[in-house]
Amino acid sequence: MCPICKKKKENSKEAYCKNHNSAKKVLKQGYESWLRAYGSISYDEFLKKLLKLEGIVGDFIKEIVEYEFYFK
Amino acid sequence: MSSIEPPYVLGIAEKPQAARRLAYALDENNKPTIKKIRNISIFVCKRNNDNIVIAPAVGHLFTLSSIGKTWNYPVLDYEWVPSHTIDKKARTKNFTDTFKSLAKGAKNVIIMTDFDREGEVIGYLILKYLLERTDAERMKFSTLTVQDILQAYDKREKSLDLGFLNSGLIRHYVDWLYGINYSRALSLAIKKASGQFKVISIGRVQGPTLGSVVELENKIKKFLPIPFWTIESEVMLGKETFKAFYEKPKIETQKEAIQIVKDCSDLIGKITDISEKTAYQYPFPPFDLGSLQREAFRYFKFSPSKTLQYAENLYLKALISYPRTDSQKLPMTLGHKNILTKLSSQNNYSIFANEILGKKKFKPKEGQRSDAAHPAIHPTGNIPDNSLSASERKIYDLVVKRYLSVFGQRAEILKGTIEITVKTHKFEVRGSKIIDEGWIRYYKPYYSLSEQLLPNVKLNSDVKFSSIDSKENFTSPPTRFNESSLLKYMETEKIGTKATRAGIIKTLFDRGYIEGKEISPTPLGIGVVDVLEDQYPVLVKSEMTRNLEDIMEDVQNKKTDINSTIFSIKNELKDLLILFHKKEPEIGKMLYENLRLSEKSELTVLGKCQQCKTGDLRIIKSRKTGKRFVSCSAYFDKRIECTATYPLPNTGTVKPTTKTCPHDGLPIIEWQRGRRKYQMCISPDCPSKKEDDKN
Numbered sequence: 024m025c026p027i028c029k030k031k032k033e034n035s036k037e038a039y040c041k042n043h044n045s046a047k048k049v050l051k052q053g054y055e056s057w058l059r060a061y062g063s064i065s066y067d068e069f070l071k072k073l074l075k076l077e078g079i080v081g082d083f084i085k086e087i088v089e090y091e092f093y094f095k
Numbered sequence: 096m097s098s099i100e101p102p103y104v105l106g107i108a109e110k111p112q113a114a115r116r117l118a119y120a121l122d123e124n125n126k127p128t129i130k131k132i133r134n135i136s137i138f139v140c141k142r143n144n145d146n147i148v149i150a151p152a153v154g155h156l157f158t159l160s161s162i163g164k165t166w167n168y169p170v171l172d173y174e175w176v177p178s179h180t181i182d183k184k185a186r187t188k189n190f191t192d193t194f195k196s197l198a199k200g201a202k203n204v205i206i207m208t209d210f211d212r213e214g215e216v217i218g219y220l221i222l223k224y225l226l227e228r229t230d231a232e233r234m235k236f237s238t239l240t241v242q243d244i245l246q247a248y249d250k251r252e253k254s255l256d257l258g259f260l261n262s263g264l265i266r267h268y269v270d271w272l273y274g275i276n277y278s279r280a281l282s283l284a285i286k287k288a289s290g291q292f293k294v295i296s297i298g299r300v301q302g303p304t305l306g307s308v309v310e311l312e313n314k315i316k317k318f319l320p321i322p323f324w325t326i327e328s329e330v331m332l333g334k335e336t337f338k339a340f341y342e343k344p345k346i347e348t349q350k351e352a353i354q355i356v357k358d359c360s361d362l363i364g365k366i367t368d369i370s371e372k373t374a375y376q377y378p379f380p381p382f383d384l385g386s387l388q389r390e391a392f393r394y395f396k397f398s399p400s401k402t403l404q405y406a407e408n409l410y411l412k413a414l415i416s417y418p419r420t421d422s423q424k425l426p427m428t429l430g431h432k433n434i435l436t437k438l439s440s441q442n443n444y445s446i447f448a449n450e451i452l453g454k455k456k457f458k459p460k461e462g463q464r465s466d467a468a469h470p471a472i473h474p475t476g477n478i479p480d481n482s483l484s485a486s487e488r489k490i491y492d493l494v495v496k497r498y499l500s501v502f503g504q505r506a507e508i509l510k511g512t513i514e515i516t517v518k519t520h521k522f523e524v525r526g527s528k529i530i531d532e533g534w535i536r537y538y539k540p541y542y543s544l545s546e547q548l549l550p551n552v553k554l555n556s557d558v559k560f561s562s563i564d565s566k567e568n569f570t571s572p573p574t575r576f577n578e579s580s581l582l583k584y585m586e587t588e589k590i591g592t593k594a595t596r597a598g599i600i601k602t603l604f605d606r607g608y609i610e611g612k613e614i615s616p617t618p619l620g621i622g623v624v625d626v627l628e629d630q631y632p633v634l635v636k637s638e639m640t641r642n643l644e645d646i647m648e649d650v651q652n653k654k655t656d657i658n659s660t661i662f663s664i665k666n667e668l669k670d671l672l673i674l675f676h677k678k679e680p681e682i683g684k685m686l687y688e689n690l691r692l693s694e695k696s697e698l699t700v701l702g703k704c705q706q707c708k709t710g711d712l713r714i715i716k717s718r719k720t721g722k723r724f725v726s727c728s729a730y731f732d733k734r735i736e737c738t739a740t741y742p743l744p745n746t747g748t749v750k751p752t753t754k755t756c757p758h759d760g761l762p763i764i765e766w767q768r769g770r771r772k773y774q775m776c777i778s779p780d781c782p783s784k785k786e787d788d789k790n
Binding site: 079 | 313315320347348350572688692771772
């Protein structure tokens with residue numbers, strides 16, 4: 024089960040369901056882009072800034088960020 | 096039996112209002128006799144020593160039905176049956192009986208329905224099943240004006256248009272085959288997996304349309320904003336301040352943005368170039384149905400289906416031409432001089448119509464697209480009476496002004512640029528001056544230009560910036576479809592036809608698959624697409640329906656035969672359904688799980704009820720009205736019957752938060768409308784709201 028949405032995981036080895044897994048990939052790639060843009064930014068700072076960006080962060084991304092920030 | 100003296104020529108009209116117009120135009124004295132059969136008005140006209148009896152249908156009088164009673168699939172055999180035998184709400188029985196009673200006395204039949212696929216099918220089915228004939232004469236017209244009707248009567252074809260007829264028939268067969276088989280397949284898959292019966296409907300055009308909405312929603316949900324910077328600056332030119340645009344609209348790194356601001360910190364620049372060039376703007380092409388629907392949505396916020404309805408009413412009142420057209424052509428044979436002369440007698444348009452008529456030559460600007468049957472949508476010039484609704488009047492005005500605008504001159508605008516250099520950085524101040532509004536004058540208020548005049552400045556003179564700063568921005572997620580952009584998307588992707596697209600969108604709303612003005616899929620819509628995309632993608636991708644459209648187009652162009660085409664489509668569908676059957680258990684199980692999850696997510700629990708202290712406060716969405724509200728789950732508990740309810744905003748999205756209101760302990764919700772989010776207590780009487788009002 025996906026710990027975020029409780030949907031069935033496609034692969035038991037994966038951490039999340041299909042949607043949250045691909046959101047996680049987007050998040051990883053996004054961090055690279057943010058690093059290039061700011062020169063330096065910690066992963067935690069990146070997540071914090073994302074949580075403050077109301078309305079434009081996709082729901083799947085936001086759910087992953089909240090989960091990783093508060094529960095991991 | 097009819098009380099009308101035989102023999103007569105029987106005319107089949109598509110609607111009662113069209114029958115009346117046809118009759119008044121065709122009768123030599125413009126006074127047809129009106130008779131009633133089964134409470135339906137029938138018109139008897141005299142023309143060239145012929146008695147012409149014109150009877151109306153009310154759209155389709157027949158529908159397809161399966162042969163055989165078992166509720167299973169595949170269903171590949173069908174027959175046409177009178178609509179009223181299947182749908183008790185269809186008020187078509189009297190119309191059907193009227194045609195039957197007129198069959199015997201008819202020496203000849205003329206089909207007078209709208210000249211398109213559906214019109215041909217409506218006429219053909221009445222001809223075949225009620226009048227028991229195989230062919231008839233055909234009148235073809237694009238407007239219901241007296242002139243066009245008389246011309247269509249004099250030049251009527253000797254037989255039906257087989258291309259249109261077969262193309263119309265095959266669409267009915269294919270839509271029916273795909274609709275019934277997949278709806279049954281999906282419903283049976285759920286039943287076998289769960290024991291529960293739930294109707295899941297999906298059609299060959301609805302599937303890909305819904306699939307596109309869900310695909311876009313997934314992109315939005317997986318959207319991660321990327322930072323970028325812009326340089327925001329203002330410069331003094333003369334006594335006025337102007338916005339100056341930095342040479343790069345987007346700076347990708349914070350370091351570069353900071354460096355630019357640092358470089359320009361003394362705020363002094365030099366004017367290094369002054370340029371002017373004339374730009375021209377040409378009129379938009381005349382309206383086809385899609386562009387009329389989009390423009391009406393943009394300006395009036397009318398849904399595409401409403402716009403089509405208003406335009407059809409205007410057509411039936413002989414005020415505009417047939418609206419279901421793909422054409423952007425206005426051939427000179429339409430008699431523009433005559434139309435413009437008539438428009439010149441209408442106060443709102445007289446100045447511009449006379450201006451166009453006063454030119455030596457006038458030729459409309461046309462677009463690329465054409466339609467075999469009809470020209471672009473244009474006014475007839477007839478004067479509207481007081482029966483027009485406010486919405487119909489708006490569409491009429493839009494159509495007339497668009498028509499006038501295509502005769503207008505191009506608009507001429509002088510665009511000026513002042514280039515300012517600060518060290519190695521370049522900025523631009525842009526201005527524009529309207530030299531000649533041209534066609535835009537005719538099309539106001541639906542389009543207008545704004546101008547910004549630039550002051551006289553000298554080359555190489557110094558200028559002072561009032562500010563140069565960098566601003567942090569983030570990329571934005573894709574925009575959700577609205578009804579207009581979804582319609583445009585369907586057109587581009589060749590999903591559906593001009594006549595069906597608006598209806599498909601409406602069906603998706605009606606079936607609860609999509610919602611909102613910024614269209615988003617409901618949990619039900621997402622649940623269905625998720626499963627199909629995984630297990631049976633053919634139903635939610637546009638390739639299959641696009642291929643079918645091409646095949647049906649070939650039937651219309653008489654490149655292929657209808658019977659062999661439908662035979663191969665049935666075989667292909669059968670193979671697809673065999674594949675579905677193999678995957679049925681998995682599809683059924685997944686679909687059932689997704690539906691359960693979607694039902695759960697539709698029932699959002701906000702927190703404990705403060706009134707009974709027992710039940711849960713839940714967001715309920717009425718399936719009947721679509722409105723949502725909060726109510727207590729203990730309402731259904733006979734011992735408690737808690738009546739606590741709270742209203743919710745019916746626009747935007749409402750989400751629970753984990754917070755409770757400090758004033759009354761009730762849950763706080765998050766309401767998002769567009770990009771704005773508000774958090775508020777669910778109680779309308781909450782003191783926090785009164786505080787907000789005071790502020």
